Amino acid sequence: MFHYKAFIVTILTVNVILLLGYCIVIQFDPILTPAIPKTLENKVSEHQSIQVEIWSKAAIGQYVWEHIIRGNIEPRSNQFYIEGRTQIDSILFTFRSGPSLRVQNLQSFTFIKNLILIVNWRNQNKINYSIPWLETAIRSDYIQNIGIIALGNEQCNNEWFIERYSFELSKIQFLFIVYDWNRINNNDKIYQWPLGIATYRNFPSNNEWTSIIQMARPYRCNYIATIYPNSSREELSHLFETNLDLKQYCILKLRNHWEPMETEQSMAFYVESLRLSELTLSPIGHNHECYRILEAVEYGSIPVIEIDHTILVKNSSNLCDKHKVLRLFFEYDAPFIYVNNWTKQLPGIILQQIEQPEDVKRSRRIQLIKWYHRFKNKLRQKLINIIKEKFT
DSSP, X not given: OOOHHHHHHXXXXXXXXXXXXXXXXXXXXXXXXXXXXXXXXXXXXXHTOEEEEEEEOSTHHHIIIIIISOOOOOTTXXXXXXXXXXXXXXXXXXXXXXXXXXXXXXXXXTTOOEEEEEEEOSSHHHHHHHHHHHHHHHHOSSOOEEEEEEEOOTTOOOHHHHHHOOTTTSSEEEEEEESOBTTOOSSSSEEEEOOOOOGGGTOOOOOOHXXXXXXXOOEEEEEEEEOOTTSHHHHHHHHHHHOHHHXXXXXXXXXXXXXXXXXXXXXXXXXXXXXXXXXXXXOOSSSSOOHHHHHHHHTTXXXXXXXXXXXXXXXXXXXXXXXXXXXXXXXXXXXXXXXXXXXXXXXXXXXXXHHSOHHHHHHHHHHHHHHHHHHHHHHHHHHHHHHHHHOO
């Protein structure tokens, strides 16, 4: 049986280091230094590189830059302004983010020819915030090519973008968007991007792959979630309440109200739950895709993901693709477990975990982590190829 208090005491000392030391606070104003340093200018001219500015006004920008592009963060970055540079093939990237980065700054960086904007379209307020950025970039006399990476609406209601902007008549060359929007075509201008991990909650990345693979995992699964009324999450909670044999093998922590941020204690508990569990249960929330999926993969815990097409069919206003749920994970052959009925399928899945030899579990973790590295590398290369094709 899982003991919550003992678990908390154990993990606090282990994980406190993970939750500290994200950025060194050094005051810096990007407006004062908009020009590219001479050393980089020389490097660009020598190699005839494509110069691409990435400006992020959404939390997914950190995942794009650090996890997919694998760019560095400059030491002078702080909580108000983040900057980084890297070169991949013939493309020289400069990354900028932070609350001090404003629309007005875009007008003063007159050397920008190619711009990628990372924005949030989750709700109308976020959309309204992003529109001035798009409009300023489109109207700019010096920006020639625009790419967008967007956190889309969870119901995939992104039609406003198509209605407002025409790819043919504007500078917008491509759009990568999160969630299974039915307009994603992968061969023209609209592509899919993964949700990634919750960097805005300071979810700590894992850099200790060997220990993650080798360490014993005393729990078969974890189920840490916000319970929404009349959802399959209620069904899953009821299953654990009525099946005590099942309950003893899993870490459970449920709440009735979603919290946008985590405390140090709750984050430490969550991360250690991923580390100590073979499986991470992922029932449907507002969308099939959630942060939990790749956060589990970060720590070698295999996601068990619910797929229910009927939810999309019942909601006529939902514009997510009903025939290609979790398109990106299937396209890249993710080694996940998929279910459509928790009550019928989960007991058998847990029993299989109990009976499986440790070396088989370890081998499966290795394959999971290898897949994740390939997944990120392929996304990175896809972005690079599209930039080379479109930003010319």
